Each structure stands twice: as C-alpha cells, then as structure tokens.
Amino acid sequence: MAAKEPQEKNPVTAHPQPDFPDQEQAHPGWTGPMDPPPDHGETSYEGHGLLKDRVSVITGGDSGIGRAVALAFAREGADVLFTHLPEEAEDAQETSRLVQEAGRKAVAVPCDIRQERECRALIEQAVGEFGRIDVLVNNAAYQMSQPDGIMAISDEQFDRVMKTNLYGMFWLSKMALPHIPEGGSIINSASVQAYKPSPHLLDYAMTKGAIVTFTQGLAQMVASDGVRVNAVAPGPVWTPLIPATMPDTVKFGKQSPLGRPAQPAEMAPAYVFLASDRASYVTAEILNATGGTPLP
Numbered sequence: 001m002a003a004k005e006p007q008e009k010n011p012v013t014a015h016p017q018p019d020f021p022d023q024e025q026a027h028p029g030w031t032g033p034m035d036p037p038p039d040h041g042e043t044s045y046e047g048h049g050l051l052k053d054r055v056s057v058i059t060g061g062d063s064g065i066g067r068a069v070a071l072a073f074a075r076e077g078a079d080v081l082f083t084h085l086p087e088e089a090e091d092a093q094e095t096s097r098l099v100q101e102a103g104r105k106a107v108a109v110p111c112d113i114r115q116e117r118e119c120r121a122l123i124e125q126a127v128g129e130f131g132r133i134d135v136l137v138n139n140a141a142y143q144m145s146q147p148d149g150i151m152a153i154s155d156e157q158f159d160r161v162m163k164t165n166l167y168g169m170f171w172l173s174k175m176a177l178p179h180i181p182e183g184g185s186i187i188n189s190a191s192v193q194a195y196k197p198s199p200h201l202l203d204y205a206m207t208k209g210a211i212v213t214f215t216q217g218l219a220q221m222v223a224s225d226g227v228r229v230n231a232v233a234p235g236p237v238w239t240p241l242i243p244a245t246m247p248d249t250v251k252f253g254k255q256s257p258l259g260r261p262a263q264p265a266e267m268a269p270a271y272v273f274l275a276s277d278r279a280s281y282v283t284a285e286i287l288n289a290t291g292g293t294p295l296p
Contacts, residue, residue, distance in 0.1 A: 015039065016238075017260040018251045027144070029240030031063045031091050038238050040068040041265035042098065047075030050276040055130040057122070057176065058082040059113055059168065060140030062091040064239030065189065068264035069137055069271045070095050074102035076272055081126045083111040083140060091240075113140055113168030114160065123175040132184075135275045136176045138169040138211075139189040143204035144245050150202060158203050165207035166214075173218065173229075182226030187274050188215050190233040190286055195295045208233075212286055219284035228283035230274045235290035236261040257292025 008014040016036040023035060031038060045068075056073050060066040061082025070080045080099045084092040092108040099106035107129055111118050126133055142164040146152040173186055180186070190211045197205030211231060219229035236242075236253035238261045243249050253261025270287045273279050288295045 012258050012260070015260060015263045015266070018254040020249055020252060022248070022250050023243045024249075025240065025243045027244045028085055028088055029063075029242070029244030030088070031067075031094070031240055034238070034240060034243065036238075038064065038240075039263040039265045040098070041071050041268055044265060045072050045075055045268065047072070047077065047102070050076045050272060050278065051135070052077035054078040054134040054275070055126070055132055056080050056135040056137065056275070057126050057133050057172075058137040058139055059111075059172065060084070062088040062095055062108070064241060065234065065237060065264045065267045066137075066139045067091070067095045067098070068268040069139065070106075071098045071102070072268035072272050073135070073275070074099040074104040074106070076276075077104070078135070078275075079105040079107075079130060081107040081109060081129065083109050083113065083122060085112065086110045113172065114163035116167075116171050119168060119171040120175055123172065123179065126176075127179050132181055133176050133179045134181065134184045136172060136180065136186045137189070137271060137275075138172060138186065140168065141165050141189065141204070141207075141241070143201055143241065145200045145247055146202070147200045147247060149199065153203055161203045161207055165204070166210055169211065169214065177222065177227065180227050183277070184226075185228040185230065185275055185279075186218070187271055188229075188231040190215070190231040192233055192235045192288075192290045192293055192295065194233060196293065215286065216284045223283060228274075228279065230279070230283060230285045230287065232267065232270045232274070233286050233288045233290065233295065234262060234267050235293055237267060238263055253291070256290065260291070262289065262291060
C-alpha cells in the first residue's frame with residue numbers, strides 16, 4: 001500500500017484561510033459551486049471499526065457536516081440513512097456514493113423535518129430497513145442572516161428556524177428513542193452561537209441555546225435506559241449554508257483564533273467519538289469544536 005502524503009500539522013494552515021472569493025447561492029445551497037471546495041474527509045478519514053455494524057440516522061446528510069459524519073460513520077463500519085431536501089438530491093447522491101464506497105448501506109430520504117408526519121415516516125422507514133437505530137444525529141438546521149436586526153426577522157423566517165432546528169429534533173428524538181437499544185446514542189448539532197450569539201443570527205442562535213438545554217435534560221432523562229445524549233458545538237464551518245444565508249463570505253471564519261473556518265471533515269471525529277463505546281461515560285456533554293473560541 002502506498003504511503004499517504006504527509007498532512008499539514010499546523011492547524012492554522014492545514015486548510016484554506018480567508019479571504020475567500022465573494023460568492024452567493026440561493027438557499028439551501030449546494031457543494032459544487034463552493035470556492036474553495038469543502039473537505040468532508042474524502043481522502044483523509046481513516047476508519048478503525050469504532051461503529052461496526054451499527055445503524056445511524058443523520059438529518060441533513062447531503063452536504064456539510066452531515067456528509068462528513070455520514071462518510072466517517074460508514075468508514076467506521078456503520079450503515080447510514082440520511083435526510084435531504086428534494087432540491088438537494090444531487091448532493092445526496094454524492095453522500096450515498098461515499099457511504100457505499102466504504103462498503104456500507106446508504107439510504108437517502110427526501111424529508112422536510114418541519115413536518116411531524118415526515119419525521120414519523122422517516123423513523124418508520126429506518127426501523128423497517130434496519131430493525132433499530134443505534135445512533136440518531138440531529139444535524140439539519142436553517143438560518144438566515146438579518147444584519148438589520150430583529151425588525152427584519154419575519155414570522156415566516158422565525159417559524160422556519162424554530163420548526164427546523166427545534167421541532168424536528170424534538171419529534172425525531174421522541175420517535176426514535178423506543179428503537180434505540182442500550183448502548184445507543186443521540187447526538188445533536190449545537191453551535192458556538194449558543195454561547196456567543198451573533199446579532200445578525202438572533203433566531204438561529206436562540207435555537208442553538210435551546211439545543212444545549214434539550215441535550216442536557218434529555219440525557220438525564222434516558223440515562224437509566226442506557227442511552228447517551230450529547231451535542232457538538234462547532235464554530236464557523238465551511239458548508240453550503242454559508243454562501244446561501246450569509247451576506248459576505250470573504251472573511252468567513254477569520255474571527256476564530258485559528259483564523260479560518262473549520263472544514264466539515266474536522267467536525268466528524270467528534271461525532272464518531274460520541275457515537276462510539278469510547279464515550280461510554282460521556283452523556284449530557286457539549287463537545288466544543290470552535291477553533292479556539294472559549295466557551296463555558
């Protein structure tokens with residue numbers, strides 16, 4: 001086997017640094033047009049059997065953090081059922097290819113998690129396909145920057161942020177728990193925004209704070225059932241959501257102490273750890289991956 005090229009060791013220069021080209025996309029955004037292209041771990045992530053023969057359900061698995069987690073889970077030995085919006089079908093096909101290339105089963109499901117009936121159908125499909133759910137990753141989220149402040153946040157936007165980020169997580173967790181065996185887990189995607197909210201992301205930040213509280217409360221509720229509940233709180237991450245929802249991508253992530261945004265591939269190992277038996281005594285935890293921004 002040919003040796004891999006040595007990887008950059010300095011975390012500051014290991015991945016692209018701003019300034020980036022100014023770029024804008026319609027929501028929900030797609031991977032292909034992004035410059036620089038996001039790294040999901042395609043050439044770098046190596047599995048070690050940490051999730052062998054487990055069943056995972058990941059929302060928002062078509063791109064960004066969700067794709068990186070799906071790829072990592074598959075290379076660790078897990079089958080992956082993941083959601084995407086209908087307009088994200090092309091990105092979803094690439095995620096499926098990466099999972100299948102790792103030798104695991106991939107099931108891509110068009111699903112709007114703002115709808116309770118679609119959440120229920122998703123869990124029913126996962127259980128029908130695999131018989132159980134070992135790991136549920138509540139990752140899908142919606143944001144829309146509003147630099148003009150709270151007066152610019154419409155009821156429609158507020159409702160979409162709440163339904164996507166909170167209702168979907170609540171419904172899916174509630175519906176999945178009867179099918180999560182002892183040793184299984186739920187992992188939620190929180191954010192640095194939960195602790196250090198940006199004014200232009202007020203409603204989004206509000207939901208991420210709620211996700212932290214939900215994670216800590218639910219973890220205590222189901223601990224005696226042998227199910228762990230944790231969250232990852234990323235800092236700025238280079239995903240399609242950024243050019244689709246932010247007015248300026250040129251300096252995105254430059255404010256972090258490492259001086260750049262994370263690549264999705266840099267988030268995936270946190271989810272793998274929390275899903276694996278190596279985290280058997282870790283529950284109600286928020287794993288911060290912020291590029292150096294201190295959080296409580």
